[in-house]
Structure formats: C-alpha cells, structure tokens
Amino acid sequence: MAGNSFGKLFKLTTFGESHGPAIGGIIDGCPAGITLDLDKIQADLNKRKPGQSAIVTQRKEPDTVVFLSGIFEGVTTGTPIGFTIENANQKSNDYSHIKNTFRPSHADYTYSEKYGVRDYRGGGRSSARETACRVVGGAIAKQVIRDIEIVAFTASVGELKLDKEAAELDFSLIESNPVRCPDPETATKMETYIREIRSQGDTVGGTVKCIIKNVPKGLGEPVFDKLHASLGQAMLSINAVKGFEIGSGFEGTKLKGSQHNDLFNQDGSTKTNLSGGIQGGISNGMDIYFNVAFKPVATIMQKQETINSEGELVEMQGKGRHDPCVVPRAIPIVEAMAALVLADFWLQNKVSKI
Amino acid sequence: MAGNSFGKLFKLTTFGESHGPAIGGIIDGCPAGITLDLDKIQADLNKRKPGQSAIVTQRKEPDTVVFLSGIFEGVTTGTPIGFTIENANQKSNDYSHIKNTFRPSHADYTYSEKYGVRDYRGGGRSSARETACRVVGGAIAKQVIRDIEIVAFTASVGELKLDKEAAELDFSLIESNPVRCPDPETATKMETYIREIRSQGDTVGGTVKCIIKNVPKGLGEPVFDKLHASLGQAMLSINAVKGFEIGSGFEGTKLKGSQHNDLFNQDGSTKTNLSGGIQGGISNGMDIYFNVAFKPVATIMQKQETINSEGELVEMQGKGRHDPCVVPRAIPIVEAMAALVLADFWLQNKVSKI
Amino acid sequence: MAGNSFGKLFKLTTFGESHGPAIGGIIDGCPAGITLDLDKIQADLNKRKPGQSAIVTQRKEPDTVVFLSGIFEGVTTGTPIGFTIENANQKSNDYSHIKNTFRPSHADYTYSEKYGVRDYRGGGRSSARETACRVVGGAIAKQVIRDIEIVAFTASVGELKLDKEAAELDFSLIESNPVRCPDPETATKMETYIREIRSQGDTVGGTVKCIIKNVPKGLGEPVFDKLHASLGQAMLSINAVKGFEIGSGFEGTKLKGSQHNDLFNQDGSTKTNLSGGIQGGISNGMDIYFNVAFKPVATIMQKQETINSEGELVEMQGKGRHDPCVVPRAIPIVEAMAALVLADFWLQNKVSKI
C-alpha cells in the first residue's frame, strides 16, 4: 500500500535508504523451476553501478547482490527470493550540510512534509540508489520471459537527439560508449556535451527509447491495467522521469486516423506500427516501443539559494558525488522496469482463459 | 487482478460492454459521512455524454446513473456504492459487419487473441462507453477531496495548438464552446477543423492539459506509487491515450539543472514550477499540471483494407456513430481519473504518520 | 480495501443493503471461454432464498439474478461479470422501531460507532441478504472448477448432532428435508426442535460440515495464504459464524503425533486423513473437510432490554421476518464461499511453476 511494491503476480518489494547498512528486496511470485543465471543479474547491476565511467557519479559501490532465499541449487523454488545489496561506501558526512536544508527540486521538502521525519543522508529513500533493487528484480524477470528481448538506449541528451530510425541502428553498439547511444557519432557528441555540462557544475536531461521484441500476443489487461498504462507507471516511477509516450506518442496526436491506422497483413501483423505494439491495452505481437523523458538532475555543483527547516533563506552548494546526466545509468533501470511489467502480465495472461 | 479496478483505498471497479443491458460499477472505500450532491455527478456524466454537440458521436444515450447502495438519506454510509447506467440506444445491428472482421488499430484483434472470444458489438468492453463509469467514480471522488480543484481542457487538435500560458486563460470559458478550449479564438479554429475532418470521414488526435489546484502537501507514495506515476497510469488507461507528461515533461529534458530547478520561497512554495507540483513523487502544494496525448480515433468513415477472422483480406468501411475527435469528450474523463487518483492518495496519506 | 471484495485472481466484489433497490456484485477474473449454465446459478440462489420452507424466514424474495455483462452468447468473455438481484419485498417500516435502537448482539452498534451513520433498515449492509451475491459468485466459481465437488450439510442444531461418519452418509438426501441434514432420522429431530424454538420466539445455533472431493494437488499458497487459512477466513466472514476447524480440528489437539500422522500409500494418497486434505497449506489430493460454527441468530421474538442512540435503556421486541436457525439456509453460502476459495487458488496455482 505504501508504494514499495511493484507488480501483481510477479511482485518486487524493495527497502533501503542510500546510507543505511544495505538495500534489498523480495521477489514474490517468481515461478518455480527456472534455472537462474546469476551472472546475468550481476551484469545488469554493473551497468547501473556508480563509478563505471568518467561521465557518471564517482561514488564507488561494488553493488554485489546477495541472494538469501528462493533459489536452491540454482533453480527457483517458487518461494520468495530475498536479496540484499550492501551500501559499502556511504560518506554520510557529505550530507551533514543538508540535514536541515531543503535542496531545490529534490524530495527533501516533500518527504519532510509528508512524514514529519526523514533520513536526510544521501536523499535516504528518495535516492536513486533504490533503483539497484529494481535492476535485480528486472534481471530475474528477464529470465522468466526469456524469449522477449528488451533494449533501451539514450535517444537524446539536452538538445542533442539521435535522429535515426530504430531499423537503422545497431544495438550491439549501445555498450560501446559510456553514453549508451547506439550511434557512435551521436554518442561522441553527447559525451562531449555531458563533460562540458559537468565542468560547469551543471546537469542536463535527456530521453531514453526502449524497444521490446518478440512480445507474445495477449499481454495486458483491460481496462485500467492496459499494458502501456502499466509501462507508463513503471517508467514514471523512476527517479527524474517526467514523461512517457508509446508508439506515435505526442507526435501522433497531429495525425489523421487515415494516416495513423496500422493496416493488417494477412498474418495479423501490421504494415505500419504507430500503435507501438499495443492495441486496446493488449500486445498485438508487433514491437513495443516507447520514449521516457528524464529531467536534469536537481543536484548541481553551483551555488543556489534555498530554505532550511526553519524557513530561513540559505545558500547551498551541491556536494557529494552525482551524475551530470542520469540518462546513461538509467538505461538498465528502464529495461528492468519493462521486464517487471512484461513478466507480470505474462503470468497474468496465463489465467485469462480456460 | 484482471484490471477492472482502479485505486487502493478509494477503489472503483467497473463492468459492462457497449451493447449489453447496462454498464456500471462499485466504489469501495468511500468514507462515510459525505453528503453527496448527486446533480453534480449527473452533470459530469452529461459532459461526457454522446450527442451533446454537432462535433461528437450522435449516438443518443441519456446516461442516467442509478445508485443502488452506499448512500442513505443523501449521505455516504461507508459501504460500497453500486451503480448502473443503462445502455438505452444500442444499435447492435450497426456492428454485424465487424463480427468477423478486425478493424485496423482497434482492440478487436487483440481481444480475440487474448480471450479466444469477444463481444464484438460496439467494441464490447473496449468501447469508450466504459469511461462513463469512470466519470461517476471521479465525480464522487471530487466530493471526497472538495477543496482540490481539477480543470482540464483541450490544448491541441491536430496541429492546432493553444499557445497561451495557463495564467492567461479564463477557465470559465471552457464550457462556452463544444471543443472545450478556454480560448474562444482557438476554439473556433479547432471546431472548424474538426468539422472539416468529419466531412472527410476522417478523424484527428489532440492533447488535453489538466491543472490541479489546492493540492495538499504530502500526497503520493514513494517509490513505485509516485503521484505522477499513478496519474500517468490513470491517463494512459483512457482509450486512445498514447502519452503523458508532467510539469516540464519532454521539453524539460532539454534544460540544464540550473535552469530547471524550482527555487524556494521562504514559505515553502517555489518561484517557478517546472516540477509540476510534485517532487520525489509527492505533492509539494504547488499546482499540478500535465498533458495527455490522444491519437486519432481508429474508426474512420473511409474504406480501409483489413482482415477477417479467417485471415482473409477484406475491405471495410466504418459505420456506426463515432467521434471525429475524442478530445472534447475526453475532458471530463481526464478530470475524473485525476480525481480518482487524488482521492486515493489523500486517503493513503492519512495513514502515513502516527 | 474496505472489505467488500473476496479473492485475488477470481475476485468477487459485492454491494447492497437489505432494503435498497437492489444488491449485486462484480466477478472480475473469471477466465474467458466457459459456457455457463445459468440455471445452476439460479438453483443455488433458490437454495438460499428466504421463504422456501416453514422453518426459515418468511420474507418473500424472488431472488432472481440478472447478469449485465461479461457473458456473450452464453460464454464468459474474460471481462467482468456484473449482476444485480432486486430487493423486491423490502418492508422498511418493519424496521422503524430500530432506527435509534441498538439490537443486542447485532451489528447496529458497531456500524454506528465505526461510520457515524448507518442504513438501519433491515440491518443494511450487515444483513445476511448480502450473502445472496456470494452464492452467485460461488455458483460461477463452481463452473470454473467443474471437477471439484463441494457438499455441505447440517451437522448439528443446538445439542442435536449428526453422529455419523461422512462415509456412512448419502448426500443425495441432503435436499430431502428442510434442515439439509443427510440423515433423515436426525433431520426430523432437528426440524422438530427448530419448530419448537421458533414457537418460543427464540433461535438456536448449529454447525455445518463441508466436504470437498476431487481437489487437485497443489492448491494453496504458503505462507499466509494457506488453503485452510483462506477457507477459514471465507467461512468466518459469513454472518453469525464463530468458529472453523479443518481436518481433525480441535479434537485433534488431544492426539499424539504417532496417532495423528497420516501415513502414505504408495500412490501418494494417505491411509488416514486427519489432515483434512491439506498439508503445509497445500492440498494433497485427499478430501478436504471442515466444520463451521454458527451462533444462534440475534433477532429473537422475545422482549429484551437494550439501549438507544441516546444511551437510554429501552425495551424492544424483534419484529420482521427472521430465521429461527440460520444453518439450513447457510448451506449454499458455505458451499459458495468454498467454491470461491478453490477457484481462486486453482487459478493461482497455474502460475506457480514455469
């Protein structure tokens, strides 16, 4: 109820603050009988890990996941999978300056107003560190829905946009650069720009595109749990996300029905795919694709005026180790959340007909 | 589980197909002791009703809601509120031509694939008629959170965009024109365009902007149930919606943190509001605002090639009574879904601290 | 959340007060593709109906269920099944005497304390009339789990106990007498006793035994949702129920492990069945059996002292039409709740392994 669980049949519940002893979670509802590749889970975590390149936060965390239950001799048993990830490198003193100060456009103020108390160290529960647990959950979800392929990549950084169609892109190049953009030329520009932004003590936003292939037909539940509605909730629940669009999205609103309709081939596939692989909230077997908008990170290394818990105006300057642009590290999180949604609906669909 | 419920504490469950005897729903979790203004509920329904103007579907439905329980002597009793809305004017024969034919970009094909069976009459459960029940639920939700003001309006139709800031608009003009755009000049252009589109037997998309005022601080639950994530799910669950953005949205991704951060005033309000009234998933007391993208309606009155359930290519032409542009009638639905989200989180927030 | 829903995958939500225009409900999660026998549903309702024999309440209700959605050409479509049952014979004036008076051992006082307001007519939502909706839900659930056989019968009325083992009983005789006891001799004694109790203006309690055959192995979810725990919740949620025991129950607590253990046959069945068909919360394929304790109905036709809403002592005498013993009419309700539990776990079990 308090919003720390995601999914209905394949359910991830997470806990943990940025600067406590550990974060972790429980995956309940993972079917029995799946031989898990634990290395793949750690590999996904490593993609989200801080300190992996020069353009991300330099906090050093091994981010090693430890599984405590639910797996026996490498195979899921149908019982809940508990796991923890140690917080190895909490420099709590980095945060003493914000103990009584509300950082602009952060969750400091709203947590205080809501709960009357907060763990201010490193943003506490509102820290993006929490997303490591989502990556663990998503990595297991991927092994439930093995045939489905989920690929996300950086589609824009600030005004710099990847201007190529998905069909023109070579996804094997995504991991070839720290920006995670499959077009090397654009990636270089983006990287240069992020370095520049960082040197200014500033941050910048961007967008992630996600493409999902080999989706079985029939995933998604009408009415309120349409597949894209749940994907939207999943993405919008990621820190710093401000927008989500599926298929033709906002651009599609400018079209006429006669332009927008996806006409059928005889095998049930469609000639175009402005629908983004979902019709009436249910997957139709075509590729699902969507865009996710990330705002610029609120913590900047410039002086800003703000207020403290006494309502006094104070000046503050960001300290700590932060990302100049979250988008590159958000890629595995977007993929993980997509996997959680799909695994859940894949299970739900098993009970939709007799 | 099967996706026909919305909300956790204030929960709406709906039922009903477009051409069955009635649609309806149950609102469970409405607190006791609220004196309901039933006329306001019907008034909201009337705003969604077909046949209300020349630019919407001409299906005639009285759309009169009948309450069966949960209200005694005008006051909510804390027990579930059951209600029905008769389907008065089902012209089922209008749909015999689609019995075995899958309309392009409709839910016909995906429902058939998912369930193996479907009520093809008028789209059955996938019909936007289902949203009438959401309007009833939302209208009651509004009376739970009386002080919160929710206003939605048409922000674009096709390429025609309302190019004014919220502060420049007079919301009392929204209902002054059939398009539900608060700027009369733009409204006239939009109406003319919709008429033109209709005369072509075509349809067009558009966007809705929603602004929510007087939101208490503290609504929204970290981590997965961020306020804007639930608003996103709510909006994306409405028929024909393809995108959602909150606050600065997709445009905000182009900004730097130093431009995007909302600096505080001493009273905790912010000088700017690019956050859209939500930080860390929790309302901060500033106005919430978001945009919703609606694709063009799939049913067009032009000939289209499609397939039937035997996988044969067939030609079809839309019949029945459809909207050339759903946006005007979507306004009360957007408001209703927003109200459902806010009432739910308002209740949830009552148990967030001791 | 407010407790008007039952089940997770096969979910029944009910609404309705005793003296409103109608009661009803929504079944969400019924799989598509089931050809429903609607007559069987009505037949179950008729078994619960008031006025069916001389030893039950003489309120006359046709209790005809009307289905509004989710069934197309006799087959479930996977969409929610909405239904209503009209309240035909509400004699609301029968209840004006309790408007401000709290009947002893009734829910009048607690509803008032909880909600601050109540629909006092006929007990409102706390009336056993609500269970008619459970019978509808259960009757559909039975058609989901067709091979499972659920039989309930009267096992005791007051001190009069059916002293035969299940194996000695002919269940086809249950409906041969108004008490619903499969042993005609005992049934006659019970009926005579109930008539005597009624002539005294009094009421009496009793117990129901339920036996479930052909249960597939594997139903039930550890840890909190053990099959018998959910059966227990289901039964204890029926009006007037004060106890539940599965298998050897309270008597079994007196035994030693060496006496109580059910030894295996080679095929996995057990030589004895003190476990009641469930081990570790999961069905083992043996018969499930349990007992349910019903207290005497609180409404008696004798004078009792009580208090009113002003806290004054007043004298009252039951009016209206009530059952001297609820047990005979509770039989179909016990069966219905058992069916709801089993259908839900049958669906849940479909996703327990890959």
Next chain:
Amino acid sequence: MAGNSFGKLFKLTTFGESHGPAIGGIIDGCPAGITLDLDKIQADLNKRKPGQSAIVTQRKEPDTVVFLSGIFEGVTTGTPIGFTIENANQKSNDYSHIKNTFRPSHADYTYSEKYGVRDYRGGGRSSARETACRVVGGAIAKQVIRDIEIVAFTASVGELKLDKEAAELDFSLIESNPVRCPDPETATKMETYIREIRSQGDTVGGTVKCIIKNVPKGLGEPVFDKLHASLGQAMLSINAVKGFEIGSGFEGTKLKGSQHNDLFNQDGSTKTNLSGGIQGGISNGMDIYFNVAFKPVATIMQKQETINSEGELVEMQGKGRHDPCVVPRAIPIVEAMAALVLADFWLQNKVSKI
C-alpha cells in the same frame, strides 16, 4: 499474490528457508514518527527462540534481528523496514535422509507436487522457522497500537485443560513456567506430560487462548474482512493450526439466542461477552478472545513407514531437533499475528469516515 505477504495497510512480507543463509522480511506501511523500542522486539523473538527450555527443540539459534532500513535515529520514517535474521545453526546434513523421502503429515509431498522442486533442508520454506519474521512484524505492530494489550497462553496440552475463567487467571504468571500456562498447578502437569511424550519420541497437540484488551471500537471491515475472519486467517496460517473459534465458538452453537445475546449496559458495553468483542465483524470495545487449535507436531522420533519420490515404501525415523509440543513456543506467534491484524485494521479504520 504468492502468499508471502500479510496485511493491507500494515503489510509484512517475509522470505527465507530454514537452512538458507538468513530469513527476513519487509514491513511496508508502518507509519512515520514511532519511536521504536528495539529491545522489546528482540524480547519477543527470544520468547519464540528454539533452545529456551528443556521442553522445546534444542536447535541453537541466537535469532538476532538486524534492521536494515526504515528506522532513523530510533524513529520510524514511513519507509519500508527491512530486516534479516541469520540462520546460524543450520545442520543441513541432519536432513539428507529426507532428501527424497516425504515425511508423513508434513509439507514435503505437497510442496513437491506444487512446485516440482523443493529445498528439503529442514522443511525449507514450510519450516516454522519462518514464524520468527512474523514475531518481528508483530512486535513492531504492537508499538503502533500501543494501548491495545494482547496476551496469549497455553490453554490445553493433549487432554490436559486449563479449567479456569480468564478473570481467575494472573497473566503475570504466564512466563513463570516453560509451558506458558498462567495457572502454575496446571502448568506443572502439562510440563510433566510434555516430558513424558518427548521421552516416548512422540509429540502432542494443544490449544492457545488469546485475550485482547483495550481494543478501540470500530476495527474490522465488513463484509469479507470481518475482524474475526482476518484473525482466523492469521491464526490458521500458523504452522500446525487446525482450528479457530472466537467468543462462544463451537460451544455457543448449542445455545439459544435468548441465552447468547449480549445485553447492553447504558454506556454501550455489554453485560456478557459471548460475542468475543466483535459484532458484525467490527470491534465493540469489549475484550476480544479466541482459541487456536494446534495439532501434534508431525516429526516424531519413532519409526514410521512412508514413501520416497520414486513412490517406494521406505521406513524413516525423525532426526533433527524438534518440539514435542509446539504450543509453548507458539504463544508469541499467536500474539504477533494478532498484533499484525489489529495494527492493520487500526490503520484501515482511520479512513472509514470523513
């Protein structure tokens, strides 16, 4: 969904097998602002701990709970409380003899049938070790509902019954003996009997009585979530429980309404309390009391015939460290589950009226 969570607003989710590295859980929905007494939590755990007296299992476990999140400077923050309890003393080799053998009346067979795979060491997830996590959750729940007093004690062991009314008992004596019976004389008899049973390599069942005082009026939700129905589910979900009765329970079924009704005092309290503090599923402010039936533990130290996974008849003899009677160690578990139910309904009741 998979049954490892308990509660709606105050929700405990647990994980862990008997012989994995650790068990643990997450409490989600604990309100912010509660100063937790961590010693009390550990004290409750110590009451459940193995090895605490001569009449319980001699497995040695420190059972030290480690909190990982949700508590900052001793105060709950409203974020999820994650915790682990190390499995220090897993003698996994004790269980190699049951790897392929199904112990009679255990969950071995049903887990295998359900999941196709199981962690056989020490019963895996079906081990009562899992209940340690419930005790942690319950101990925190008690600190949410501080004014409510929950007391459980041993009411019978085999045929030996505590034959005194609650009013005659001195609850401060419960912890004065290893049986946890408040009547020293009866306790001695029970202890002697348990020692005798143990010396036979046998086990015995018993019952626990629980009394809850200072319950606010209004807890419990009609219809399906009646307070006693949820208490029943809670108790029946504890390992080895076979029965539950509230108030007058099974004995009450023998009474007439004129005997059973609880007449009011002018202050709304009742002269008698056969209802057990709950009417219509809602607490009325009187003491809640109920009995819980525990079967004899299935693991006996005698030879038994059973089958293995090949369906062969084999002989087996219990090894490992087991309880001759679970009842004494079940006392803190019963209290914990009662606390979880009450805290949940206490929160739920906060949103029942405006």
